Amino acid sequence: MLEIIFRDEYLIAINKPHDLLVHRSPIAAEVEVFALQLLRDQVEQKVYPVHRIDRKTGGVLLFAFDKTIEIEMQKQFADNLVSKKYLAILRGHTPEFGEIDYPLRKENGTLQEAFTAYRILKQAELDVPFGKHSTSRYSLVEATPKTGRMHQLRKHFAHIFHPIIGDRTHGCNKQNKLFKEKWEMTTMLLHASQLTFKHPVSGEVVIIEASLQPEFIRVMGLMGWN
Numbered sequence: 001m002l003e004i005i006f007r008d009e010y011l012i013a014i015n016k017p018h019d020l021l022v023h024r025s026p027i028a029a030e031v032e033v034f035a036l037q038l039l040r041d042q043v044e045q046k047v048y049p050v051h052r053i054d055r056k057t058g059g060v061l062l063f064a065f066d067k068t069i070e071i072e073m074q075k076q077f078a079d080n081l082v083s084k085k086y087l088a089i090l091r092g093h094t095p096e097f098g099e100i101d102y103p104l105r106k107e108n109g110t111l112q113e114a115f116t117a118y119r120i121l122k123q124a125e126l127d128v129p130f131g132k133h134s135t136s137r138y139s140l141v142e143a144t145p146k147t148g149r150m151h152q153l154r155k156h157f158a159h160i161f162h163p164i165i166g167d168r169t170h171g172c173n174k175q176n177k178l179f180k181e182k183w184e185m186t187t188m189l190l191h192a193s194q195l196t197f198k199h200p201v202s203g204e205v206v207i208i209e210a211s212l213q214p215e216f217i218r219v220m221g222l223m224g225w226n
Contacts, residue, residue: 002038005060006208010069010201012047014039015210016061018187022049035061051077054151056166058213059086059192072200077148083196086143086153087121087212089189089219090162091175094139096120100156104149115146116156124223130178138165138223142193153190165189165219183222187215 006013016022016035023036039047047063050073064070076082100116122140130136139162145152154170157163163171165179166188179185195208212220220226 002035002042003210004043005210006062006206009065010199011050011062011064011073011206012039012043013060013062013195013208013210015213016053016058016192018056018058018213018215021055022052022061036063039063050074051082051148053192054154054188054190056188057086057190057192058216059210060195060208061192062195062208069200073197076197076200080147081197083194084145084148084192085194086145087191087193087216088141088143088153088157089165089216089223090139090141090157091137091165091172092139092162093123093125093137094118094120094141094160094162098160100160102156102159104152104155106150112149113147114149114152114156116143116153117146118143122223122225124225126223128178128182131174136178140220140223140225179219183219185215185219187213187219189216189219191216 003015005015021034023034036049048070050062050064050070053061064073097119102114103111104114105111118141120139120141124138126136128136143153154164154167158170165175168176191212193210197206199206
């Protein structure tokens with residue numbers, strides 16, 4: 001059963017587990033289980049995803065119950081009117097605050113402006129040798145993307161040399177191997193923690209929050225972040 005974290009007559013949101021696709025995709029033709037179908041079957045109603053989060057990312061995923069609301073919410077996302085917050089565990093110790101203003105290239109080669117702000121929440125230094133270093137350092141950050149580009153946070157944190165742990169496409173293969181071999185951890189440690197937007201019907205401000213998934217919590221414990 002999917003965890004439903006918000007529901008009214010027009011919208012429904014789940015706390016999506018890591019490694020669950022939003023819907024069918026030609027790039028993952030072998031996958032047979034999707035959030036869209038699971039939620040539809042669970043609530044016995046048609047649902048329409050109004051935005052996307054990566055398969056490997058956990059957290060808030062919002063759906064509409066009809067096409068009109070879907071279109072209205074998609075416009076809010078496209079116009080950057082929806083506030084998004086994420087939690088991520090990164091390699092290394094980041095600055096206390098940071099802004100990443102770095103354009104990202106679309107598949108057709110076009111550059112798009114992309115902006116991410118972040119702040120550090122916790123740091124850890126583990127007595128685990130890594131490469132030429134006698135210890136391993138990590139940061140827990142809250143990230144606020146101001147734009148919504150594909151893999152934006154993953155690419156932006158890799159750009160500043162603090163990649164997200166468990167990101168096999170844009171991250172650090174050596175760190176990913178360390179987490180897999182030492183802690184049997186293969187989850188990408190990126191979590192969509194909060195969405196804030198104006199309700200398309202009532203106009204009221206809606207804040208939807210999603211609690212961390214079990215693997216993210218387990219790694220927090222390994223870091224000593226209780």
